[in-house]
Amino acid sequence: MNMQLPIYMDHNATTPVDPRVFEAMRPYFLEVFGNAASRGHSFGWEAEAAVDKARQQVAALLNARPDAIVWTSGATEANNLAVKGIADAAWHRGRHLITQVTEHKAVLDCCKRMARHGCDLTFLPVDRFGRIDLNQLRDSIRTDTILVSIMWANNEIGTIQEIRQIGQLCRERGVVFHTDATQAVGKVPIDVEADNIDLLSLSGHKFYGPKGCGCLFVRNKPAKIDLTPLLDGGGHERGYRSGTLNVPGIVGVGAACELAKNEMPGEIPRLRTLRDRLQAGIMNAVPGVLVNGYEPNRLPHMTNLSFEGVDHDELLAALFGIAVSSGSACTSASLEPSYVLSALGLPERLAFPSLRFALGKRNTATEVDFVIDRLSHAVGRLRGV
Numbered sequence: 001m002n003m004q005l006p007i008y009m010d011h012n013a014t015t016p017v018d019p020r021v022f023e024a025m026r027p028y029f030l031e032v033f034g035n036a037a038s039r040g041h042s043f044g045w046e047a048e049a050a051v052d053k054a055r056q057q058v059a060a061l062l063n064a065r066p067d068a069i070v071w072t073s074g075a076t077e078a079n080n081l082a083v084k085g086i087a088d089a090a091w092h093r094g095r096h097l098i099t100q101v102t103e104h105k106a107v108l109d110c111c112k113r114m115a116r117h118g119c120d121l122t123f124l125p126v127d128r129f130g131r132i133d134l135n136q137l138r139d140s141i142r143t144d145t146i147l148v149s150i151m152w153a154n155n156e157i158g159t160i161q162e163i164r165q166i167g168q169l170c171r172e173r174g175v176v177f178h179t180d181a182t183q184a185v186g187k188v189p190i191d192v193e194a195d196n197i198d199l200l201s202l203s204g205h206k207f208y209g210p211k212g213c214g215c216l217f218v219r220n221k222p223a224k225i226d227l228t229p230l231l232d233g234g235g236h237e238r239g240y241r242s243g244t245l246n247v248p249g250i251v252g253v254g255a256a257c258e259l260a261k262n263e264m265p266g267e268i269p270r271l272r273t274l275r276d277r278l279q280a281g282i283m284n285a286v287p288g289v290l291v292n293g294y295e296p297n298r299l300p301h302m303t304n305l306s307f308e309g310v311d312h313d314e315l316l317a318a319l320f321g322i323a324v325s326s327g328s329a330c331t332s333a334s335l336e337p338s339y340v341l342s343a344l345g346l347p348e349r350l351a352f353p354s355l356r357f358a359l360g361k362r363n364t365a366t367e368v369d370f371v372i373d374r375l376s377h378a379v380g381r382l383r384g385v
Helices: 019-025 042-062 075-089 105-116 134-140 163-173 247-285 312-318 339-343 365-383
Strands: 069-072 096-100 120-124 145-149 176-180 199-203 214-218 289-292 302-307 328-330 335-337 354-358
Touching: 019 247, 042 069, 042 247, 069 075, 075 105, 075 145, 075 176, 075 199, 075 214, 096 105, 105 120, 120 134, 134 163, 145 163, 163 176, 247 289, 247 302, 247 354, 247 365, 312 354, 312 365, 335 339
Parallel strands: 096 120, 096 145, 145 176, 176 199
Antiparallel strands: 069 214, 199 214, 289 302, 302 354, 328 335
């Protein structure tokens, strides 16, 4: 099989728009350009019908009610709406929020902002594999706890939390449960009813949809979740999110959800096989490699590996033509290891030289074997062996 560089293995960062998604979106840029809130003519009616269809497509993937889907600009906005919206709306009932130390910054920073406005925060630790302790969560819930926010699957290490049990615990204690499912939607099955979800965030560009569009699932049956909106204006999206809807983007998210629902049963085992081939090949060829994350229950398409005795910048440079993500985070003032890997208890010598491989639809076994070969030579050269 022919293979071309560069090879893209960073699908947790973003994914290419599926050509079928693009074709579904195309008419809504040029022909069906109406405002979905314009109720007085056919241009608006057509746009509104497209938005309603997309709601149904998203709802079908999540086993949700279509009227529980609130459109946003993506998961970051959805997380902000969930955390800040609950904190403000439930202010009279309590001010205690619970999350975990390895949560995405879009949740962590929201919680920290609410702390500056008077909320009390609990950050649950994680074990070596990135899992929270359900007993510790149970003990952390107080009479004034108003929200538990635990991500479905970690973006760096792929560890999947025990979402259904967490949701059940929150329901028993009368606490709203939010999950940032950005990395899980379209990758693993999700059922908001069986999984006891009250609020769920997603972003289209993580599963072959467009950038700049996502949604927040807001449970409205048997009881409506009370959220204070972030944006004031025309009262769109049942008052949760004002602003003219991004109809092309919404159509694209809906199309991506329908494709994911239809193709996940075949794509999950294919990607898991490729991921296992990549991980096993690297570990067989390169000594001193550590797998980060919970192998029995993690996202099927990715792995995070630490390479002891290698400078991570030099390693990335040696992998020119292969798009992967480093587990370290650079700031303008300092160079620090990933806060996720540090939370697992990894020392800097392992947290710094880590790589995240996230496979996708277009990746092949030929590419995997090429990456194994390139990586083994690069690590050997950098270690001087």
